[in-house]
Amino acid sequence: MILIPPFLKYAGGDAMTRVWKFIGWILLALFNAFSIWGALFLFQKGFYELSITFFVLIVLIDFFIFNRKSYPFRYMIPAIILLFILVLYPIAFTIKTAFTNYGTGHIMTRQEVVDRLLTDPVYTYVPNDAKEYNYEVFVEFNGIEPTDDFKLIVITPNGDKYIMGEIKSIRVQAGKMLLGEANLKEIDDYNLIKEGDKIIAIVDEDKTYRYFYSPDDIDTAINEVFFKSKIGFPLLSKVEIVDFQGNRLSMRFSEDGTLRLKSIRHLYRLSLSEVVENGKNVVKTVLVNDITNKPLLEENGTFYDFDENGEKKPVMGYISYVGTKNFSQIFTDPTISGPFMKIFLWNFTYAALSVLFTFVIGLSFALVLNNNSLKGRSLYRTLLIIPWAIPAFISVLIWKNGFFNETYGIINKFIVSGLFNKESIQWMTNPFWAKVAVLIVNTWLGFPYMMTVSLGALQSIPDELYEAASIDGASKGQRFWKITFPLLMTTVAPLLIGSFAFNFNNFVNIYLLTSGGPAIPNTSTPAGATDILISYTYKLAFEAGRGQDFGFASAISILIFFIVAGISFVNFRISGSFEEVNR
């Protein structure tokens, strides 16, 4: 017997069902709590679209579960979630990115960049006339253990002493304070215990804070580690202390590794300024450099600052919408539009020939294996599926280094020059042979799939058709072309189109085998003879210029999507004729 909690025992009904139901509720509650937390978290981080969709999904799921009428829909929940995560969101994100300059130097939002320029300690400076302030730290003790409850006495260069007041958060990220501010208070507001001139403790609301650390006091050096790790780093380093004149003081590392209190200024400040925009005078907030008093220039999603000589230098970039620039670049930039046709033609040939070769070879093997009188069929089938079973990452590299290496590869060393005594084939450096190599490997990788598919389709063709045909006196060839092939195509044709679309974007094979090479001479583009659109895109977006250009890559992948969709549409139209045969 399973022990049942009393409150369930007396609730009536079948106790076990109740237990399961109770567990179900708990799981649902946990799921809801976690999802709401996730949505809030995303919202906090600024992923508003994602967070709203998350909320909508949670509401939908709960609605499906609690509402009796929509009960059947709950079986669709997993599908809806997966559809959203794996299909819709990536598509929406790609489209959104295609209109931005998201990439190296532009990975934060404008708001984040402005926040950082205004508050990050990196963008503060110590002015030339700055004075250094001394400080003394007092902590409360729990028995003999120091705690992180502290008071700070700030000593001005004149020797006046003040106490730091309460810390107010100015900038918070994910529940943590990034920047805080505190005022100075008169020292007389507190009860002080003195030993001569020296303050040894502060009494405040029943708590006694004892003198603990000061950077120049050798006697307290032993407490430096505790001060830094429990008070200095987590709290004080993020606080700016404002004195009565409005000067800002903050903890900064000094040359000897101690934290010193220095008067600082922010390098950038917000200011209202009148600018001309679209022929109208608009008042806009701009960032102003505190040293030069010049406003920052915003151009192409980047803040630029001017140094004393008036020279422009980038400060920080942000993600900005660039309209259709990424798309127009595809057609106007000669490095892209120049080799485009060449690459497109080869891309088309590559995909078409890959499908043709894999299908012909796969079908031939399938026909042989489909013969019932063949002995050891399952053994052959297993062996023939091996190319499919080995990860392409491994087998392509074996082909590249083991077979096609021009000096040491098996083909050149043992067959071409060894057996036939011919000059070695320039597999990787001659454009024609490089294309041959790419096709050989792709055929090798792809035929087991076609074989498996064809084998299944062949087995679904009823034997009676063949019997009837042989009674009518049809030859083997006639039987294949009139019965097998048309019936096969009805099932296989859509798969061939799918295979074409897959090979059209078969990046792995090209990238691992030739990386698109050999280079095409007399051009100044990174295009190579075996580059297909997707590998060329990769080169342009991730291996050229400044490294990563997600916006441009998204634009090209959208274009490639339309190309593949167009070709597939035409193919479906053509292959539709095969289905007529079936009717």
Added chain:
Amino acid sequence: MKKWLIAILMVVMVFSAFAVKITIWTSEAQAPILTKLADEFKSIYGIEVEVVQVNFGDIKSKFLTAAPAGEGADIIVGAHDWVGELAANGLLEPIPFLPEKEQYLPTPLEAFTYNGKLYGIPYAFDGPALVYNKDYVEEPPKTFDELIELAKQIQDEYEGEVRGLVYDFKNFYFSSFAIFGYGGYVFGEKDGKINVKDIGLANEGAIKGLSLIKRLVDEGILESGDNYNVMDGLFKDGQAAMIINGPWAVPGWREAGIDFGVAPIPDLEPGVHPKPFFGAQGFMVNAKSPNKLYAIEFLTKFIATKDIMYRIYLADPRVPSRKDLLPMVDDVTRAFAEFLGNYGLPMPNVPEMAGVWGAMGDAISKALDQGIPVEQALKEAVDTILAGIK
């Protein structure tokens, strides 16, 4: 009612799970020693340091994804040529001070400097030198003429069974020594700042340098099928007399039982020293981390000391970047350190470097495999790089 209570409780629990902890992303070579050091640091400072092992190739891309959102490691251990891209994205915190700065070799420090600020603490650096098998080479050649002569002699003597010189010459990284030795450069400098519009990869020096590599091919010393794997395989099998490779491969040679020596890459001409690319490894701090001061403290007060650096060297024997460690390291490491420390050129760490590798690889392949004139191949490469930078 109960389920809502549970739901609220759950939210509270998740929020309170945050506590101060420094996270380090590092690759497998340094992870064990850093884990040990992290424990020691915790016993002194009371701050927990979590060492997470990430594949070297994934650290930068993971960091680029996580750091902008205020997540990811507080410290990453990586290569100096990430600095430009990461700093341009505002993700790296400058190191405010480095204790005993004068004890570091100048080139690794230079490697981690971007726009005049130090963005990482180098602990090691590596780059190529001439490595020779002592069974075939008694005295390493001093000039390229000597090297060519020696390589031919070995090839003749062993009837092609042993290669005189083999290395991954189509890779710009390994062939850069000749191009820079003669006065080529990647990006020019103006007032201490890199000017990416000034590319010196098609100047007279670069042409001379690539022509020297072409001469090696024309004289039958290098073969068109040579690549890194071929070089590594032949050398470990004792079928290569001389290679150009870096200290990362030393354990492999020792394991293969090769009696090898390390020497400077020979002078291109008498008096003209080769200048190979090298890379430095170091610790970098996440600028958006709320724990960055802890991270800086951990690095400057603890990691960047002589004894800890020596222990890292013992666990992961690469060429240390501190001068005062050089007397304590083995002969092979010291040979690499002396050559690279004197003549090495840090790979530029600006993000614009991304387009250089492919373009120069293409140029080498055009000039050496396809018979395009060296001048034209290099000019096309420079045009390609410039077109990418815009």
